[in-house]
Amino acid sequence: MRRAPAKRRPSTIERAVDHLPVSRDALRRAGNWVLGGGIIAALVAGLVAMGLPQMIGLLMAEAIGDAGFKVRNVEILNRRQVDSAVVYDLAMRQQARPMPLVDLDGTRAELMKLGWIADARVSRRLPDTLVVDIVERVPTAIWQYQHRLALIDKDGVVIGPVDDRAMPDLPVVVGPGANRRATELAALIATTPSLKPLVTAASWQGERRWDIIFQSGEKLMLPEGADEAAKALAFFATEDRRAGLLGKGLVSIDMRDPSRVVARMSREPGTRIEAPAPPLSAKSVT
Secondary structure (H helix, E strand, O other): OOOOOOOOOOOHHHHHHHOOOOOHHHHHHHHHHHHHHHHHHHHHHHHHHOOHHHHHHHHHHHHHHHOOOEOOEEEEEOOOOOOHHHHHHHHHHHOOOEHHHOOHHHHHHHHOOOOOEEEEEEEEEOOOEEEEEEEEOOOOEEEEEOOEEEEEOOOOOEEEEOOOOOOOOOOEEEOOOHHHHHHHHHHHHHOOOOOHHHEEEEEEEOOOEEEEEEOOOOEEEOOOOHHHHHHHHHHHHHHHHHHOOOOOOEEEEEOOOOOOOEEEEOOOOOOOOOOOOOOOOHHHHO
16 A cells, blocks of 8 residues: 655745735746746847847838938028028938938038037928028127138127128227137227227237227227226227317327327328317326
């Protein structure tokens, strides 16, 4: 007579499982899902290593393009001065590309090389349009250097060349480095509203100071330093209001030395010399 095998006592883990509010079958199915998920994750990792997701992405993008989602149109927003044909040509380098594959950053980088453009945003508008939103630079002066004229903005960035036959109504800054001082010059001139409309140009001398040229031809030689230049210009404005210095035949007014003012009159042969302007008071330029 064969003896019946002794009944195995459940392990501690099995007893703990029996106390869970989940059946053993449910746990077995969950385990199968976890195992299956692990296998799928391993397969995905293998596909990534083989570069298949990129290939699939390209195929999907091409399929989207074949469905009609390709670049066919360009819409340009907020353009005033920049050449629209140039912007259009740059954007249409993406022509016929599927919309998901359009190089937005590359197109923006090319647009940012144009002098008039301070900023640009390139976006897609489905099904077939690229939208180019432009922020243009604002010209504040004309920079004359090495016999060339160029428009510049407040930061001295060169926008583009200027045709001397059609000069815009902007002040001219002259000399090496003068473009980088355009904002400083504008602030200086703004301190004397009565002189501002009379200024036609300013020359940056020796990387140190300004000569101001007025419409009537006079050259005002200012001292070095922003504060000293502002004081000298304010004094000159006061004296011009009092005595009418501009338009009286003065060639230059030298205020580089804070202790004195030197004015030079035109004495060309045959020129009628009018009564000289009242002397400038040097004590006010300290």
